[in-house]
Amino acid sequence: MFVKNCWYCAGWDYELVLGRNEPMPRRIAGEALVLYRKLDGSVVAMEDRCCHRQAAMHLGQREGDCIRCMYHGMKFGPDGKCVEIPGQDHISDKARIRTYPVVEKDNWIWVWMGDPSKADPELIPFAVGPGDKNWKIKTSKISVRANYRLEIANLMDLSHLTWIHRASLGGTDRWVTTPIKFTMLPRGVKSEFVLRSVPAPTFAQHVFPTGMLFDIDMNVDVTLPCNFILHFRAFTAGTATEGPSNGQLILDSWSSQAVTPVDEDNVEYYYSWGPSIATDRPGLADLLLAGVNQAFAEDKAVLEAQYRNMKERPDGNLVNIVHDAGPEKMLRLLDRFLAKEAAEAAREANPLRRAHR
Numbered sequence: 001m002f003v004k005n006c007w008y009c010a011g012w013d014y015e016l017v018l019g020r021n022e023p024m025p026r027r028i029a030g031e032a033l034v035l036y037r038k039l040d041g042s043v044v045a046m047e048d049r050c051c052h053r054q055a056a057m058h059l060g061q062r063e064g065d066c067i068r069c070m071y072h073g074m075k076f077g078p079d080g081k082c083v084e085i086p087g088q089d090h091i092s093d094k095a096r097i098r099t100y101p102v103v104e105k106d107n108w109i110w111v112w113m114g115d116p117s118k119a120d121p122e123l124i125p126f127a128v129g130p131g132d133k134n135w136k137i138k139t140s141k142i143s144v145r146a147n148y149r150l151e152i153a154n155l156m157d158l159s160h161l162t163w164i165h166r167a168s169l170g171g172t173d174r175w176v177t178t179p180i181k182f183t184m185l186p187r188g189v190k191s192e193f194v195l196r197s198v199p200a201p202t203f204a205q206h207v208f209p210t211g212m213l214f215d216i217d218m219n220v221d222v223t224l225p226c227n228f229i230l231h232f233r234a235f236t237a238g239t240a241t242e243g244p245s246n247g248q249l250i251l252d253s254w255s256s257q258a259v260t261p262v263d264e265d266n267v268e269y270y271y272s273w274g275p276s277i278a279t280d281r282p283g284l285a286d287l288l289l290a291g292v293n294q295a296f297a298e299d300k301a302v303l304e305a306q307y308r309n310m311k312e313r314p315d316g317n318l319v320n321i322v323h324d325a326g327p328e329k330m331l332r333l334l335d336r337f338l339a340k341e342a343a344e345a346a347r348e349a350n351p352l353r354r355a356h357r
């Protein structure tokens with residue numbers, strides 16, 4: 001189940017380059033799309049399904065800003081309207097393919113999967129992309145064979161850094177014991193972490209003298225469907241026991257992560273991490289990316305095996321513990337949006353109610 005009135009990340013802008021021969025297929029929230037760039041550089045997102053006999057449009061051929069289905073040759077404009085039927089003069093108004101609103105922001109391509117009249121670009125989450133001159137952001141992506149609810153639960157409970165990421169982002173059990181301040185957002189949850197006098201993450205410990213400790217301030221916004229925007233700052237360990245760290249800022253960084261549900265069983269995970277220019281050092285951005293690459297391979301192994309177990313025994317044990325509080329907040333919010341859209345769809349389907357609106 002997916003929220004339709006929502007922006008979904010379709011990938012990094014560099015994955016869809018002007019001049020590319022083949023239109024790019026993507027599956028988002030259970031729907032097959034094809035994406036391509038027009039000559040002016042803007043992106044078209046169209047249903048990957050010809051309106052004649054449902055041939056896949058990504059197997060078609062670009063012709064300027066148009067795309068031709070290469071089964072029987074129907075040609076469509078970037079608005080989805082058919083402009084040519086070889087061997088037939090009349091073109092019905094019904095001969096059109098659905099298109100989707102698209103916005104490029106922070107080097108991500110965002111597609112609105114719901115009612116186009118509700119596609120408000122202000123709903124796209126804040127992020128810091130690799131094109132931002134004030135930050136040195138490196139990017140990557142990974143595919144995970146799991147339902148996106150498991151990703152939400154994973155990202156809303158960072159106690160797992162201690163366990164799953166003991167060899168990468170972990171290195172302390174303080175991720176288990178540190179209280180988290182949660183604040184509800186209109187379409188998500190903000191989590192604030194304050195850790196004092198903790199070791200460096202395992203992947204970076206070799207950089208520092210043995211036993212060196214740090215203060216960490218971390219803010220995370222998780223928004224629908226499953227976007228995770230992290231502001232991570234590390235200081236040398238100070239003496240302040242309350243309020244801001246009085247240590248020296250040694251890393252100011254952003255990690256922007258968009259987990260896009262492909263269908264019920266798969267996600268595409270587009271992510272980045274990088275330091276501010278002011279706290280950058282040679283090789284630091286690569287070190288951070290290597291750390292997060294390792295971490296997400298660790299998550300992938302755990303979540304895919306967990307998902308296989310859950311599919312095998314949907315009625316299996318699910319005992320709650322204290323660390324489920326964060327996941328519950330975001331999953332309940334997701335369920336509220338799903339229920340609201342289901343109620344709206346039911347209302348639309350009921351002619352009596354429609355007539356008495």
Ligand code: FES
Nearest residue numbers: 050052053069072
């Ligand atoms: S299926 Fe596309 S033209 Fe026939």
Ligand SMILES: [Fe+2]
Nearest residue numbers: 160164295299
């Ligand atoms: Fe993780």
